[in-house]
Amino acid sequence: xxxxxxxxxxxxxxxxxxxxxxxxxxxxxxxxxxxxxxxxxxxxxxxxxxxxxxxxxxxxxxxxxxxxxxxxxxxxxxxxxxxxxxxxxxxxxxxxxxxxxxxxxxxxxxxxxxxxxxxxxxxxxxxxxxxxxxxxxxxxxxxxxxxxxxxxxxxxxxxxxxxxxxxxxxxxxxxxxxxxxxxxxxxxxxxxxxxxxxxxxxxxxxxxxxxxxxxxxxxxxxxxxxxxxxxxxxxxxxxxxxxxxxxxxxxxxxxxxxxxxxxxxxxxxxxxxxxxxxxxxxxxxxxxxxxxxxxxxxxxxxxxxxxxxxxxxxxxxxxxxxxxxxxxxxxxxxxxxxxxxxxxxxxxxxxxxxxxxxxxxxxxxxxxxxxxxxxxxxxxxxxxxxxxxxxxxxxxxxxxxxxxxxxxxxxxxxxxxxxxxxxxxxxxxxxxxxxxxxxxxxxxxxxxxxxxxxxxxxxxxxxxxxxxxxxxxxxxxxxxxxxxx
Numbered sequence: 001x002x003x004x005x006x007x008x009x010x011x012x013x014x015x016x017x018x019x020x021x022x023x024x025x026x027x028x029x030x031x032x033x034x035x036x037x038x039x040x041x042x043x044x045x046x047x048x049x050x051x052x053x054x055x056x057x058x059x060x061x062x063x064x065x066x067x068x069x070x071x072x073x074x075x076x077x078x079x080x081x082x083x084x085x086x087x088x089x090x091x092x093x094x095x096x097x098x099x100x101x102x103x104x105x106x107x108x109x110x111x112x113x114x115x116x117x118x119x120x121x122x123x124x125x126x127x128x129x130x131x132x133x134x135x136x137x138x139x140x141x142x143x144x145x146x147x148x149x150x151x152x153x154x155x156x157x158x159x160x161x162x163x164x165x166x167x168x169x170x171x172x173x174x175x176x177x178x179x180x181x182x183x184x185x186x187x188x189x190x191x192x193x194x195x196x197x198x199x200x201x202x203x204x205x206x207x208x209x210x211x212x213x214x215x216x217x218x219x220x221x222x223x224x225x226x227x228x229x230x231x232x233x234x235x236x237x238x239x240x241x242x243x244x245x246x247x248x249x250x251x252x253x254x255x256x257x258x259x260x261x262x263x264x265x266x267x268x269x270x271x272x273x274x275x276x277x278x279x280x281x282x283x284x285x286x287x288x289x290x291x292x293x294x295x296x297x298x299x300x301x302x303x304x305x306x307x308x309x310x311x312x313x314x315x316x317x318x319x320x321x322x323x324x325x326x327x328x329x330x331x332x333x334x335x336x337x338x339x340x341x342x343x344x345x346x347x348x349x350x351x352x353x354x355x356x357x358x359x360x361x362x363x364x365x366x367x368x369x370x371x372x373x374x375x376x377x378x379x380x381x382x383x384x385x386x387x388x389x390x391x392x393x394x395x396x397x398x399x400x401x402x403x404x405x406x407x408x409x410x411x412x413x414x415x416x417x418x419x420x421x422x423x424x425x426x427x428x429x430x431x432x433x434x435x436x437x438x439x440x441x442x443x444x445x446x447x448x449x450x451x452x453x454x455x456x457x458x459x460x461x462x463x464x465x466x467x468x469x470x471x472x473x474x475x476x477x478x479x480x481x482x483x484x485x
Contacts (some may be wrong), residue, residue, distance in 0.1 A: 010076055010320070011146055011339030012228045018150030019233040022310065023220040023241045025157030027059070028248060029303040030113075033212025033296065037260075037267035037279040038385055039209050043202045045188065045257025046195025051203050052249045055210040058422045059217055060242040061415030062381055065388035066221045067238045070404040072391075073479045074234070075444075076225030077321020079218070079380055082387040084325060087476050089171065090466045094456035096322040098449070103315035103378035104348050105369055108355035110308035111135050117301045122291070131356060138309045139349055142316060145338045146226045149313050156306040163299045164248050170287045171255030179287040188261045197262060204429060211248075211426050213375040216307070217241060218384065219389070220353055222314050225321070228337075231406040238407075259283050285298045312348060319344035366446065375430060378423045385419040388412075394474035459463040 014022075035314035039048045070083050079099055079211040084092025114134040115127035122130075141152050170179060179181030189195045198205075220237045227233040256279040259265060266282050278300070284292030320341035332344045392412050395405075402408050409415055431446040433439075460466065 009335060009339065010226050010317070010341065012226055013145065013147040013228045013339070014150045014223055014233070016227075016229060016233040016236055018147075018154055019220060019223050019227050020237040020240050021154040021157040022150065022223055023063075023237040024218055024244055025153055025160060025215050025216075025306055025310070027217045027241060027245050028157070028160045029213070029216070029307055030300060031209070031215075032252060032278055033300055033303060034178065034278045035209055035213065036249075036256060039206045040253065040257050040262050041258070041264070041267035041421075042198065042277070043206045044194045044197030044262045045253070045406075047197055047199075048206065048253050049250060050196075050211070051206045051210045052253055053246070055207060055214060055422075056242070056245050056249060058419055059214045059245065059407075060238075061411060062384060062419045063217060063220065063238045063241060063420065064409035064411065065416050066218060066384050067234050067407050068405060068409045069388055069391055070221045070224040070234050071231050072476070074227065074230035075225035075321060075479065076222060076317040077325070078221035078224060079324060079383055080318060080322055080327065082391065083383050086387045086390040086469070088461070088466055088468045089462035089464065090457050091383065091386070092325065093322075093327045094453050095380060096318055096325070097456055098376050098383075098453050099380050100315045100318045100322070100348070102373045102380065103311040103318070104351040104357055105373035107138070107308050107311040107315070107348070107352040108359070109370055109373075110304050110311060111138075111352070111356055112359055114301060114304045114308070117297060117304060118437060120297045128360065134199065134305060134308060135349070135353065135356070138305065138312050139345070141338060142312045142345055143310055143342070145340065146166070147315075149309065150223075152309060153306060156179045156302050156309070159299060159302050160306075161244075163247075163280075163296075164252060167169050168251050170289070171259060171283050174283065174287045175255065180287075183257055186258055188258055191261050192263065194262055194451045195257070204425075207422075208426055208430055209301050211378065211423075214245070216310060217245075218377075219310055219314055220381060221384070222317050225317065228295050235407040251343040256280075256283065259286060312345070313350070315348045316341055320349060368448065368464060373449065374446065375427055376453075379449060381423045381454055382420060382427075385416040385423070389416040389420075390469075390471070390474065391476060394471040395476045397471045397476075398476060400476065 035128065036048070039051065043051060066078070070078055073085070074083050074179065077096060080092045080096030082092075084094045110316055111131040111134045112127075115130035118125070118130040119127065173179040175184050196203075220234060220241070224230045224234050260279060260282060267279060278296050281292050281296045284296065289295070319328055319332050320335075322328035323330050323344070332341065332347065334343050335341050355369050358369065388409070427450065431442060434442040434446060
């Protein structure tokens with residue numbers, strides 16, 4: 001194989017509609033369809049609305065920070081590259097491996113979840129068969145072309161969006177008694193301790209669940225490297241995602257809270273295996289739709305496959321990018337004629353497969369692996385906020401005007417500072433009860449990803465003697481990539 005055939009590079013084949021739907025699809029999944037019920041049961045309908053609104057606002061700040069950097073430097077491994085260029089190469093190394101690990105493990109979790117969802121229809125079939133089919137499916141999608149990935153994500157995201165619109169319509173008709181037989185109104189919003197159950201402490205407690213629901217929105221930064229028009233696609237995706245997140249999450253939780261009292265045991269389900277008690281399923285059933293459980297199971301299956309598909313894409317592109325930065329073996333940067341980093345894809349698939357096998361052969365190892373990836377998404381968000389804070393300060397310090405930027409975040413420095421504070425609060429507050437009870441094993445399981453990132457950071461720093469880059473030395477020059485229509 002010649003050098004040219006090894007380094008063709010990725011292809012800019014993602015259209016604006018692909019980027020918008022990938023970002024939107026990354027924020028709509030089992031967190032909304034299933035886990036939102038447990039948030040309402042803990043904090044009440046009002047508490048859930050506040051938690052999701054505040055987390056949605058923080059995600060908007062995060063997305064605008066990412067958008068400013070992604071339109072200036074649209075590359076596939078965005079978080080790693082930005083941390084390296086604007087903060088410290090050691091941070092780029094740590095962020096890159098942290099994010100790759102996060103998604104490689106998440107793919108394994110998702111293919112296991114897909115098998116659980118399929119059990120709803122075929123309870124007697126061995127789970128590993130469904131997981132194997134799911135893994136092969138997403139491997140084929142990612143091996144075809146980036147356009148195949150974009151199209152698949154577009155249609156799977158569209159299914160989720162249509163489901164939410166139908167749900168909102170049915171829910172509002174049920175609230176007013178047009179469907180379901182009797183008018184419910186807003187009585188459940190002042191039932192017992194509602195709307196705010198447990199006050200501010202409980203709102204903070206469910207922040208974590210709300211945060212996990214939004215994991216994946218940062219995928220827009222990864223897609224910028226293969227968008228055919230990043231200066232148009234990325235800002236539009238950011239604007240669309242924020243308003244749709246607020247619309248979908250806030251209205252959906254309002255409908256659930258109005259129809260199902262927060263004391264209902266039906267709201268306690270929090271995983272994809274609880275589809276029968278998904279708040280969406282319950283609302284559809286109350287409206288008289290007999291096939292509600294099967295319909296929602298199909299939608300949740302779509303969400304899980306979509307998440308696994310996005311995870312495979314994100315981790316593959318991060319490994320590809322790190323190979324060009326010198327953070328991963330150079331061989332991982334090889335691409336085929338379709339622009340697919342095939343060795344990075346193969347390596348990611350092997351790690352996901354090994355993690356999945358450990359769920360059967362060594363359950364304890366699997367528990368630790370999943371736990372180790374638990375906070376990595378929030379850690380990536382911290383890295384994005386830090387990188388943007390440094391990028392903008394360096395940009396201004398070096399005498400540049402904001403008009404030079406193709407897109408700029410309007411809430412600087414408020415946005416990245418709020419993102420940093422909320423992410424650190426969520427990370428620290430992940431498992432306070434274990435600290436109260438001195439449960440060191442559980443603390444280790446919950447927080448293992450934090451010391452792992454510090455180990456990666458300091459190991460690279462000591463080995464390569466890197467330093468935090470002075471603001472006047474930070475490279476803020478835009479990547480010279482002509483947008484293609």
